[in-house]
Amino acid sequence: MNVKITVLVLFHFWTTINGYKILGLFPHPGKSHFDAFRPLLKALAEKGHEVTVISYFPQKNPMKNYKDIDINGELKLHTHAVNVDDFTGARYEKYILPIVLAYFGYRSCDDGLSNKDLHEFLKTKPKFDIVLAEFFNSQCFLGIVHQLNNPPIIGLSSCIVMPWHSIAFGHSSNPAYIPNSFMPFSTHMTFFERVENTVLYLFHQAIFKFLIDIPGQWQARKHLGNDIPDLNDIATNSSLILVNNHFTYTSSRPLVPGYIEVGGMFIGKPKKLPQWGIEKSSSRRFNDIDPVAMVHVGWENVSVPYVSVAD
Incomplete structure (x- = not known):
């Protein structure tokens, strides 16, 4: 009797998965x-x-x-x-x-x-x-x-x-x-x-x-x-x-x-920003700007100019 119950329980949880x-x-x-x-x-x-x-x-x-x-x-x-x-x-x-x-x-x-x-x-x-x-x-x-x-x-x-x-x-x-x-x-x-x-x-x-x-x-x-x-x-x-x-x-x-x-479907789980992503800079390249945090915004195929972010 116990064997029959066990078999029935197993079949209850039996699922068939068909991959395409x-x-x-x-x-x-x-x-x-x-x-x-x-x-x-x-x-x-x-x-x-x-x-x-x-x-x-x-x-x-x-x-x-x-x-x-x-x-x-x-x-x-x-x-x-x-x-x-x-x-x-x-x-x-x-x-x-x-x-x-x-x-x-x-x-x-x-x-x-x-x-x-x-x-x-x-x-x-x-x-x-x-x-x-x-x-x-x-x-x-x-x-x-x-x-x-x-x-x-x-x-x-x-x-x-x-x-x-x-x-x-x-x-x-x-x-x-x-x-x-x-x-x-x-x-x-x-x-x-x-x-x-x-x-x-x-x-x-x-x-x-x-x-x-x-x-x-x-x-x-x-x-x-x-x-x-x-x-x-x-x-x-x-x-x-x-x-x-x-x-x-x-x-x-x-x-x-x-x-x-399905816009944004390719976006994965957010990751912690790397330390080199935001850095203090007073480079001569930006000598017309007060020392601020410089953030470089870019994608793998597209690059855009630096964006300054005030402290």
């Missing part, structure tokens, strides 16, 4: 973009899921359930610091930047999809339950989803979704009342701002079509096979997108249920 096989696709060679979702990938692996990541940034220290497919070849990675003073905020920069992003997207497609390790990996015909795909300045890596028999896709964006990707997720970007993310417009635009906003919207759609979509389709078929379908069809089959953004940054606007803001 997850593939991450990160075609952009910008480290700050990848770092926005690195904590998510590591957390999934720690929870017991099998995570395979195709990117330019493999883990320095291998971890359990986390496998890297390093696609870095001859492409220069964007890991250096960017001086914010280099961006003047001039009007022409708003129009040139999307073209520059499209160019980097084309380069990453050619370099990444031609990688030998990637093709050796695809020859094994792996199976995945879900794909986490970055949506930024290219779509060519979505051809890999087709080769894997089209598992469900969850989109990832390390910043506010680019104007050319909104359509794929049914997200409204009506230029009549939604400011373009490349412009400094508020939600209360003047008539002429709405006109420029509309012109820029059409300009971005043209950039996407001729500098991202068509070249990306060509690259995907060149490296993955002529049977790759329209990449836009694959993109529109995405279930949802996780966006590293917060509504206070973009102000209120209509969002579809599949557009989920």
